[in-house]
Amino acid sequence: MDAASSPAARALEHGIAETGLTPTPREMARLEKLVARALPPGADQISPSEFERCVCDVRRKDWASQLMNGARRAGEQWIGKPDILEAVTRMHDPRATPEQLRTLLDDVLAERLRDLGDTPRTVLEAVQADLTDAGQFLSGGQIDRLAQTIAHAFGIGDVAFEAEMLAAERARREEDARIEARADARRRRENDRLRAWEESLVTFEDVPGILHCSPREALRWIAENRLPVARRTPQPDGTEIFAFDPAELRRLRPQLPDWRRGTGTGKPDLDRIPAGNRKVGNAVIARVAALDRYAAHFKTARALKRRITLVTGPTNSGKSYTALNALAGAESGLALAPLRLLAHEFREALLSRGVPASLATGEERIVMSGARHLAATVEMCPFHNPVDVALIDEAQMLADPDRGAAWTAAIMGAPARHLYILGAPDCIPLVRRIAELCDDPLDEITLERKSPLRAATAPVRLNELAPGDAVIAFSRREVLDLRAELLARSRRVAVVYGALSPEVRRAEAARFNDGDAEILVATDAIGMGLNLTIKRVVFSSLRKFDGKQTRELTTQEIKQIGGRAGRYGKHEDGIVAVLSEAGSPTYIRQKLAAPPEPIVELRPLVQPDADIVRAVAEEIESDSLYGVLARIKRAVLRTDDPNYRLADMDQAFEIASALEGVEGLDLTQRWTYAMCPVDERDNGIIRLTRWAADHAAGRAVPPPGTGRLPQPVQAGREELERAEKRHKRLVAWRWLSLRFPEAYPDREMAEDNTVALNDWIEAVLRQQSRVRENQRHERPKSRGRGAQAPKKPVFSTEKSSKDKGKRRRPSR
Structure with a gap:
């Protein structure tokens, strides 16, 4: 040796x-x-x-x-x-x-x-x-x-x-194959039916011959909306080519003498068209759906003499205080919130004022005996139960492409004698337009922020973050990356992002507010629904992926998120900053001082409900939800309708398409499934179709389980993400169980599984020393007590974590 x-x-x-x-x-x-x-x-x-x-x-x-x-x-x-x-x-x-x-x-x-x-x-x-x-x-x-x-x-x-x-498993796969085959056949049938009708249409040149009138008369009757235009095809020069249903035109011949004498109605009497095997034109479908007269759809609200008070102001301006006091003082009332968590807060606010209140959200009901007040999510608005006072929060959501139609329906249809609408200043033009369409008087109250909000003068380094800071990222992956880096510096961290349940978000907020966590790392999910004692909001980026493109943050986003800083009564002022190398403080300063960005599109978003779907189905004599939605998408609103826009119905249409092959569900049941909250990126529609097939076959659908939950200290990102997906499954199952309790019977087990998952996820997020998480993200120059080398470095998950980060789509 x-x-x-x-x-x-x-x-x-x-x-x-x-x-x-x-x-x-x-x-x-x-x-x-x-x-x-x-x-x-x-x-x-x-x-x-x-x-x-x-x-x-x-x-x-x-x-x-x-x-x-x-x-x-x-x-x-x-x-x-x-x-x-x-x-x-x-x-x-x-x-x-x-x-x-x-x-x-x-x-x-x-x-x-x-x-x-x-x-x-x-x-x-x-x-x-x-x-x-x-x-x-x-x-x-x-x-x-x-x-x-x-x-x-x-x-x-x-x-x-x-x-x-x-x-x-073989039987399940055979059933899946049968469902898909039936769905394909029925979709083809509905598409052929629609195509045959479109091919039967005629141009204006054929109208005089069909009606036995002159071209001048035909033009006049079209201008007077007497002749229904079945289809309008926009041209590059801005004009439109009109097409007409010859069958509808022939049925109007008996009315021509009255029109010539000037004694006929302004529009054709389409109600006189006999039922039977007929091709129903888009004009008839539009009339039945009545989305171009959407406000009239809410008969209870229109029967009331409503008064609207619009209360606008930035975050921390106290918008809800006056409305909640008015609500608590009324004999009956309704509070509508954008999130389940906020609906709970509204209910608690009423209870704290001595007012009994029930709760209704998509997946939860709390019925309080004798209560005449209800706190609910916006989508759960009861349109047929008149109340004295109602409030609708976060009205700027009217412009949201995914949920804006729910706010339109709630504001137009809330059956309240006095309706308080709360929101950021951006919503003012849209609310004014809706009040005009409803013919409701509108009062406006503008509030100022209670504590000043200012932009930081310099960027903030990660090691300069202080207790009370909230770091804002725009994807789950980035939130967990930042959390890991801060844990590696021995900082105590709470996190909030969209995939977490309301219960976990509230628990994380409580840890931050109580000082158990020094720093909050969150997505823009904190913009609504959480009471947070934040001193300083620090953006990790001034750009975000919005589902379609990566773009700069808007004025409203910076004000809404940044406005969470400086909670009144806790901090003298609020500060909005940006992390080093993530952007310029000047950009934030300019956005905070800027006026609200003008809303170019003032037509509120609308979408059909169960009543409209049934009416259209009856008119076209079809029990196919796919066929009904295809006609609604094509017929009910012209693209140039002066008052309304049709909301994005792509997911509902995709669910309807998948359900075409499921036998044994009626149209209303199919529409209910189409409204179920599922994530199509996680195969939610496939799972939903299987649940619907079990329901239709009379088989009880068991609630999703929790799966294996390892000790929280041993859980990595993969296990955390899997638990979040299981929680989403339970949300969808519980949503359906409230609507189909016989098909989804074991609600108690679902509640237990939900609690178990929430508790486990919260326990994982509470871990303040996670060797595997820290190892990937620790920086040699700034290792703290939480960044020691692991005992078993050969098991580093570094490669798989990076790969997952590249594959995962950004999410709220």
Whole structure:
């Protein structure tokens, strides 16, 4: 042995001689470092058992790769990286064979599978649901292998379970295929029906011959809206080509003498068109849907003598205080909020004033005996129960392309004698327009912010963040990245982003407000619905992806989000800043001082409801929701309608399309499913279709489970994201259970699973020291107490975390 060699090198040679192990040249450098760490001071040898432990630490990365490659070759998609890392962690024999490693992996997998549910069938469904969320679908052979694995985990030795699972999966796939085939056939039928009608249309040149009138008379009657134009085709020069339904024109012939004498009505008497097998023109569909006369659809509100008070002002101007006092003082009332969390806050505000109040949200009901006040989300507005006072919050949402139609309906249809509308100054033109369309008198109150808001003079470095700061990012991934960096600096952090449930968001807000967390990292989800004692808002970027493009933040966004700083009574003023290298403080200063951005489009968004869908279906004599929505999209509102715009109905249309092949649901039930909150990016529509098929077949739909929830300290981003997706499934299930309680009966289990997931997610977010999270994000120049090197660096999830970050779409 070379006397000049290091103690570690001598210990390495001694360990090889004592154990008979032969490390590869690639392992030697890493092994020498581990041996050096294991050497007692002044020693040049370690025990054989300690040497073997070092060899195991070196080899675990290769063992993990071997197991992962073997699982992928076998198509075992249900085996994840955490399973493999746990298996190799349990191996303490450096001479391990592939068979021994696989045995350990099977043991780990069996433990996890048993944690997923009480029965093999429940476990199989849970595993498949997780894979579906990840966009992975198993073949028959893979189902067979998974069934065998689950049978082994539960100690089932015969093949009956496997055969049962295969038969059930085969039946499910056959049913899916039948549903899709029926859906294709019915969509083709509806499209052919619409195409045949369009091909039957005639141009203006044919109108005089059909009506036995002169061209001049035909032009006059078109100008007087007597002749229904079936289709308008815009031309590049701005003109339109009109097309007419000849069948409708022929039915109008008996009215021509009255029109010539000037005694006829201004519009054709379309109600006199007889029912039967007929082609119904778009003009008739538009009349039935009546979206061009949307305000008249809300008969209860129109029967009341309503008065509207519009209260506008920036964040922290006290808009809700006066309205809540008026609401509490009324004999009956209604408070409509944009979020379930805010609906709860409105109810609590009424209760604190001694006013009994019930609650109605998409997935929850609290009925208080004798209560004449209701707090609800905007979409749950009761249009047929008159009240004395109502308030509608966040009216600037009228311009939101996804939910704006719900605000239009609520403001037009809220059956209140006195309606308070609260919002940012941006909403003033739209609310004025709606009040005009409803013929309601409008009073306007403008409030100023109670505490000053100013822009910071310089950018803020990450290590300059102080207690009471809120850092704003625009994706879940960026929020978790920033959280990890701050944890690595030993900062206490709370987080808020859109994928979290209202309960978790509220708990995180409470940790921040109570001082348990120094810094809040959040998306723009904090712009509504949370009471936060923020001193300074710090933007991590001045650009965001809005679902279509990456763009600069608007004036309203900076004011709405930045305005959360400087809560009145807690801070003297509020400060809005930007992180270093993320943008210029000058841009923020300009936006804070800018007037509201002008709203170019003043036509409120509208969409059909169940009554309108039924009326159109009856008119076209179709029970196809797909066909009804196709006609509504094409017919009910002209693109140049002076008063209204049709809201985006793409998701409802896609759900309706998928449901075409499900037999046994009536039109109203299909429309209810089309309104269910699902995330199509997570295969939500596929899952919804299967639930609907079970419902139609009379099979009870069980609530989604929680899946395996590891110890919070051991949970990484993958487990957190999986839990958030499960929570979304439960939201959709609970939403449907309120509407179809017989098909979705086990609500108590769903509530228990929801609570379990919320508690677990909150426990994960409370962790203030997470080795795996910190390792990826720690910076060598600024390591704090929370950024020590991990004990098992070979298990770094660095590569997979980066890959996930590249693949994940930004989300709120």
